[in-house]
Amino acid sequence: MxxxxxxxxxxxxxxxxxxxxxxxxxxxxxxxxxxxxxxxxxxxxxxxxxxxxxxxxxxxxxxxxxxxxxxxxxxxxxxxxxxxxxxxxxxxxxxxxxxxxxxxxxxxxxxxxxxxxxxxxxxxxxxxxxxxxxxxxxxxxxxxxxxxxxxxxxxxxxxxxxxxxxxxxxxxxxxxFLSREFHESFRPKSCPTEYPDHLAVSLSAGARVREVYEFAHQHNAVVVGGSAEDVGIIGWLTGGGHGPLTSRYGQGSDNVLQVTLVTPNGKVVIANECQNTDLFWAIRGGGGGTFGVITHVTMRAYQAPSTIAHLLEVTAENERDDGTAFWNTIEGIYALLPELKRRGFSGNIFMDRPPLVPKRSFSWNFNLLRDKSSGNDTHEAERLLAPLHLYLDSQSATVSYKSSLKFYADWFDSWDHAVRTEPGVVASSGIAMASRFIPETALVNTSSFPMSTFNSVLGLFSEANRPKSLASTLQSISESVTGFQAHLAIHQPSELSPFLSTPPTAAELNRTSLPAHWRSAPLQFFTVTTYPDNITIEEEREVFESVTNGVGQVLKDFAPTAGSYLNEGDAFDPDWQVSYFGGxxxxxxxxxxxxxxxxxxxxxxxxxxxxxxxxxxxxxxxxx
Ligand SMILES: Cc1cc2nc3c(=O)[nH]c(=O)nc-3n(C[C@H](O)[C@H](O)[C@H](O)COP(=O)(O)OP(=O)(O)OC[C@H]3O[C@@H](n4cnc5c(N)ncnc54)[C@H](O)[C@@H]3O)c2cc1C
Incomplete structure (x- = not known):
């Protein structure tokens, strides 16, 4: 137990x-x-x-x-x-x-x-x-x-x-505990008149992602939230909170304007940037269930963007490959990700292997958010993806691939479509997680991949500048866990804002207790190891130890100076103060x-x- x-x-x-x-x-x-x-x-x-x-x-x-x-x-x-x-x-x-x-x-x-x-x-x-x-x-x-x-x-x-x-x-x-209110103009309590007013949504503690997105959608707006419709807003944002919009607007924690909470002595406190500021700082990144019971939160809202959804499916085709060639190919895709992120793409990556799927596979579900005024501009997205397609064409001896783009005039419809095809399954087994933020330097030697050479991507992957350890790391992780995912750019807003006019500024983002590793990693790896729910306590302990010392350590060795996400982390990480909170x-x-x-x-x-x-x-x- x-x-x-x-x-x-x-x-x-x-x-x-x-x-x-x-x-x-x-x-x-x-x-x-x-x-x-x-x-x-x-x-x-x-x-x-x-x-x-x-x-x-x-x-x-x-x-x-x-x-x-x-x-x-x-x-x-x-x-x-x-x-x-x-x-x-x-x-x-x-x-x-x-x-x-x-x-x-x-x-x-x-x-x-x-x-x-x-x-x-x-x-x-x-x-x-x-x-x-x-x-x-x-x-x-x-x-x-x-x-x-x-x-x-x-x-x-x-x-x-x-x-x-x-x-x-x-x-x-x-x-x-459900109530909600939309504000055309919200200023936190006690804040002076020069404090900026924001489009905002106030929610009480029972709010879940779908209800929040739907409510904002009724007002032609968006609020940041998780990918899955059932995630609770408070547990999500107190731990940081990433999701399909966070590449543009910052984390859940970054978007909180005010919270009301019952502190452990039973008092009701309103915290924002103008009163109870230390509590306000702590709650935004310091985790749920710790500083009090949050009863209400007010979050920034934004005019709803449109989006171009990109689906990629890469499948292993070389039956004699022991995985080495496949993961070498995937390593090349990873090397392109920082640039795709800079161009505005973000989303979730899934890496699967037999026997869970017939063949090794790598797929993603990315979004390119845009101001609605940009209209349907999928050919621009195609141009941005051309290096990826060129690269994958060159890998046809190892993989086949499908790549498709779809324009959604309103971002909500793309999320709604995606989430209906990915139902959340829980309680089917025990679960042990490990995750890690992955800095760009672990993916590519950035000096080898300057912007000017991006379009001649085929020339980039000589043995001299190919990162040596990524492919083998990916392969060893994939073979030791039940589920292996990566999130691109949902932790760090893109440096460029080519398509949107209202992302928060860096100064606005850095006022939370989220540790620095959230801001410096374009990618997060996270793994799930499941186990039968009828095993003995000793066997269960072995599972957790093998995750902590196995895949957890592989991830730490791969990105030693990074940390992990407390809401998607190894519950028995011996360095949790550093991994989750920056130490x-x-x-x-x-x-x-x-x-x-x-x-x-x-x-x-x-x-x-x-x-x-x-x-x-x-x-x-x-x-x-
Ligand atoms: C299917 C699934 C999908 C997920 N998708 C994402 C995702 O897209 N992005 C992401 O960032 N994370 C995701 N997560 C992780 C998610 O962020 C965490 O599980 C988060 O803790 C969920 O918060 P909750 O309030 O729903 O859960 P709970 O388990 O109810 O609570 C989580 C923590 O928050 C505390 N808490 C909850 N409400 C309050 C409150 N009112 N006041 C004080 N403390 C409170 C609890 O005590 C607990 O410590 C996902 C998890 C699952 C299982």
């Missing part, structure tokens, strides 16, 4: 002598009457947790075959777990207690003995607040703080590092703010600022 793993991985501090949060096994745990009183205070919105799979277990009081059929049918949908007060997208982080089972006792993921195991709460919270009002959140935060109970915050439960579930906790579930002064400044606003550690999550003051073991959270 997760809490057991933390004990093993994070600390060897003597448990008996530690000062710990209360659990239901302790005398300090509040009585039923105290919870009933809290429930009255929050208008009956406190839920006593039951795991969603319990309706499938005949031994459980809420056993219900009809409801069980629904749970079994929807278990792999991220919306199902977002809609459930208790569950999370990757239930393995709660120890996968009480998985839904078929009548023969086999779990939804194929574990034959699941029906024989105990159906308990595992690492899920004990109580959940269905939060729809700020004062209810305040009441629960104060209660958890006064009673020394661990507090958890869940929006969608998407966190791939398990940060939105906690054993023996009270959880604040923001899914139904040094940046991390220390974040930790100082955390200590000031949360001296009692009311909020705690894995690999989050201030985690290092605590350790979790056997479902308990204790001071280190």
């Amino acid at each position: 997760l809490f057991f793993r933390f004990g093993v991985f994070l600390s060897a501090v003597a448990f008996a002598s530690a000062e710990c949060k209360c659990t239901p096994k302790d005398e300090c745990w509040p009585s039923s009457a105290e919870f009933a009183a809290l429930n009255d205070t929050v208008s009956g919105n406190l839920i006593l947790s039951t795991p969603p799979g319990s309706v499938c277990h005949p031994s459980e009081p809420d056993f219900n075959p009809k409801k069980c059929t629904f749970v079994l049918q929807n278990w792999f949908s991220s919306s199902f777990h977002a809609n459930d007060p208790v569950s999370v997208g990757f239930p393995k982080w709660a120890g996968n207690p009480c998985p839904p089972i078929y009548p023969n006792g086999t779990s939804v993921t194929g574990s034959p003995n699941a029906g024989r195991t105990l159906c308990d709460l595992g690492g899920y919270p004990v109580y959940v607040l269905n939060a729809t009002r700020v004062e209810d959140i305040q009441a629960v935060v104060k209660f958890a703080s006064e009673k020394n109970i661990r507090l958890n915050v869940k929006s969608t439960g998407h966190s791939v590092e398990g940060r939105s579930t906690a054993a023996n906790s009270i959880s604040i579930w923001t899914h139904h 040094g002064e940046n991390y220390e400044a974040l930790r100082k703010i955390k200590r000031r606003v949360d001296p009692e550690g009311v909020l705690w999550c894995v690999g989050c600022v201030g985690t290092d003051g605590w350790f979790a073991k056997d479902g308990r959270l204790c001071r280190a």
Whole structure:
């Protein structure tokens, strides 16, 4: 189980002598009457947790075959777990207690003995607040703080590092906390008249990507958000937040104009560039679930752009190739990416291999955003892609390829089309991630690839100037993981703004706590390693160790001075303070703010600022 793993991985501090949060096994745990009183205070919105799979277990009081059929049918949908007060997208982080089972006792993921195991709460919270009002959140935060109970915050439960579930906790579930407002002109509270007004959208904590994009679209505008429609805006932007528009407008963190939050002492605070500025800085990059419970956020909006979508599919064709030739070809494509990024392209890259697909393949889904006034200009995009096509034509002994462009008069339609063809699958297995930002120097020796030679791309790939290690790195990563992706330019706005008139300035971007490695990398690699959800704790520990020491280390060796994205990172990265927060002064400044606003550690999550003051073991959270 997760809490057991933390004990093993994070600390060897003597448990008996530690000062710990209360659990239901302790005398300090509040009585039923105290919870009933809290429930009255929050208008009956406190839920006593039951795991969603319990309706499938005949031994459980809420056993219900009809409801069980629904749970079994929807278990792999991220919306199902977002809609459930208790569950999370990757239930393995709660120890996968009480998985839904078929009548023969086999779990939804194929574990034959699941029906024989105990159906308990595992690492899920004990109580959940269905939060729809700020004062209810305040009441629960104060209660958890006064009673020394661990507090958890869940929006969608998407966190791939398990940060939105906690054993023996009270959880604040923001899914139904929904309100929104469009501002033609927004100025943050207390800011002087010379502070610029912005087109903006105010959202409450339950906002998810699709709803935000659709709302902005109704106003002929866009707001930055993630690629997947189900991602929650708050968890996304507090960690940095990349997505299909961030190459032009900056990260999620960069686009926040104001937040309202309930701090760990239960006070409501408005933070922006003119008041509570240190909290405002910390929240934008310092991660969710750390500095308070955010109830509302106001984000910049922009006039909607048009876009040209580019789809590329490259497939291995040489059956005698052991992968070396294929990855050498792909290395050549990577060498072109910094230039494509400078020309305005951004998007997601997918690298797949047999047996997951019939042949090795490399594909991308890129966008070229443009002001709407530019009209349909796909021939300009074709010109920009000519070097890529020339290069791929020269590689026909190794690969075949398809390349297509499509113009969308409104960016929203291109996103809507793409997202409908890429449904998010969760909960099908355990998951271990590793990721890394990749600086341009790791892709090409830029001095060898000046702009003037870009158009004669075939001449660029002599053995003398070909980067030596990229192809073998790509191959070794690809062969050791289940899923391998790269994101181009969604972390660093392009230097040129050839088609858009309103990108934020560099000065505007650098006022957040996002570490510098976000700004200097055109690319991010990220990998997913899945594992069956019925393996033993020891086997699971081996998986995580092999990811940390295997692909995680390969990525670090490849880009030693870069870092990684805390929302898409290795949950057991031993250098997480440096990898996620840049270490040094940046991390220390974040930790100082955390200590000031949360001296009692009311909020705690894995690999989050201030985690290092605590350790979790056997479902308990204790001071280190
Ligand atoms: C299918 C999928 C697609 C993804 N796509 C992208 C993508 O395109 N771009 C990208 O950058 N990332 C992406 N991610 C990663 C995503 O950014 C993180 O999973 C993020 O943490 C999700 O936030 P959430 O609020 O939805 O999730 P949750 O798991 O509910 O919360 C994540 C963290 O935020 C905290 N939190 C949530 N709400 C609040 C609040 N109101 N106040 C304080 N803390 C809060 C939680 O406590 C937790 O620590 C994706 C993840 C998945 C699973």
